[in-house]
Amino acid sequence: MQKSSGMRLERRDASPRISRVFKDKFKSAGELAEIAREMGRQGRRLVLTNGCFDLLHVGHVRYLQEARALGDALLVAVNGDASVRALKGPGRPVNGELDRAEVLAGLDCVDYVTIFEETRVSALIAAVRPQLYAKGGDYTLETLDPGERAALEAAGAGIRLLQLVPGRSTTATLARAAGQGEKKRMRLGVLGSGKGSNFRAIADAIRSGQLDAEVRVVISDVAEAGILELARERGIPAVHVSPGKYRTRLEPAAEAEVVRLLKEADVDWVVLAGYMRMVKAPLLEAFPRRIVNIHPSLLPEFPGLEAWAQAVASGSAVSGCTVHYVDSGMDTGEVIAQKTVPVHPGDTPATLHARIQEAEHVLYPAVLRQLAGG
Ligand code: GAR
Numbered sequence: 001m002q003k004s005s006g007m008r009l010e011r012r013d014a015s016p017r018i019s020r021v022f023k024d025k026f027k028s029a030g031e032l033a034e035i036a037r038e039m040g041r042q043g044r045r046l047v048l049t050n051g052c053f054d055l056l057h058v059g060h061v062r063y064l065q066e067a068r069a070l071g072d073a074l075l076v077a078v079n080g081d082a083s084v085r086a087l088k089g090p091g092r093p094v095n096g097e098l099d100r101a102e103v104l105a106g107l108d109c110v111d112y113v114t115i116f117e118e119t120r121v122s123a124l125i126a127a128v129r130p131q132l133y134a135k136g137g138d139y140t141l142e143t144l145d146p147g148e149r150a151a152l153e154a155a156g157a158g159i160r161l162l163q164l165v166p167g168r169s170t171t172a173t174l175a176r177a178a179g180q181g182e183k184k185r186m187r188l189g190v191l192g193s194g195k196g197s198n199f200r201a202i203a204d205a206i207r208s209g210q211l212d213a214e215v216r217v218v219i220s221d222v223a224e225a226g227i228l229e230l231a232r233e234r235g236i237p238a239v240h241v242s243p244g245k246y247r248t249r250l251e252p253a254a255e256a257e258v259v260r261l262l263k264e265a266d267v268d269w270v271v272l273a274g275y276m277r278m279v280k281a282p283l284l285e286a287f288p289r290r291i292v293n294i295h296p297s298l299l300p301e302f303p304g305l306e307a308w309a310q311a312v313a314s315g316s317a318v319s320g321c322t323v324h325y326v327d328s329g330m331d332t333g334e335v336i337a338q339k340t341v342p343v344h345p346g347d348t349p350a351t352l353h354a355r356i357q358e359a360e361h362v363l364y365p366a367v368l369r370q371l372a373g374g
Helices: 020-025 029-041 058-069 081-088 097-105 122-128 146-155 170-182 197-207 226-233 252-264 281-286 307-314 349-372
Strands: 046-051 073-079 112-116 132-136 158-162 186-191 213-220 238-240 269-272 291-295 318-325 335-342
Touching: 020 097, 020 112, 029 046, 029 073, 029 112, 029 122, 046 058, 046 122, 058 073, 058 132, 058 158, 073 081, 073 097, 097 112, 112 122, 122 146, 170 335, 170 349, 186 197, 186 252, 186 349, 197 213, 197 226, 197 349, 213 226, 213 252, 226 238, 252 281, 269 349, 291 349, 307 318, 307 349, 318 349, 335 349
Parallel strands: 046 073, 046 132, 073 112, 132 158, 186 213, 186 269, 213 238, 269 291
Antiparallel strands: 291 318, 318 335
């Protein structure tokens, strides 16, 4: 049952100062169904998008303007407070549903707003039957919720996936705000298995004053990895921890040793830079929501090994890189920022990887700067 279906806004918030524009734009599901029907009769298109829109940022505004340009009117369905909690955790939303909806209504590109209670927007799609549905580009047609996709197909609605603005997210904004009170320099522990060009980009950003951080230790599962040599050249403690007998992760004793080294170095962020093993419980638990990784594709596309080769083999015209929080899955953690890179005709895996790496060297220091609070 949609909370907005029968309930008028006046009954939900009696505040006399509630903005006129909000009153005009706030609609129930029934009203929206009528609007969509009428627009359909006139050959016009109602575009629906949905989200939490907690702490509006420029990424939201650009995304909403693009969504509006796809049709003749834009409806924003705002996740109700309970569904934001279910999706984002107990600390969210920062702003209540009526406040979030009223802020959205203040944007010229937003024609209608409504609030829905479920974590998925399928029931509202079925009730309203918009002509188009727009969604942020961290989804693909395959990863769109099956229920939402089925509801869109049943309604005959088109689907458009829009690029998100790299580096702009409510999660990153909140992380910055949380860090500001402390004004402490970020203390990084870097884990890598390879040549270490991402580590070098981070170290260079620190040296040039663009990133207020310090790398306190570099750890590798590969004794001869270039990243250890680069760290030693910079006078940073560089330690090889033998991974043990597994191929895709560390043996528990090895991972415990990595945690010990990171704690001993008193790091507060763990940065995976070309680290080719999955991270498991002891490390994840020791640094909750403080482990980030860079991956050479636009996740959720091409997780796993040699993402650049997967991109070339797929024939895709665009790839890129992603910085994300690390969870126990393979490249499945929450995306913080992405940067796109074109795939040129005739690209080989090596030429594409080189181009992606150039983007990585810009994106990773920039994301760390955001997480550091500046
Ligand atoms: C980077 O391209 C990084 O994205 C990738 O390994 C390379 C390491 O290069 N990581 C992964 O594929 C993780 N799944 P680097 O050692 O020069 O930084």
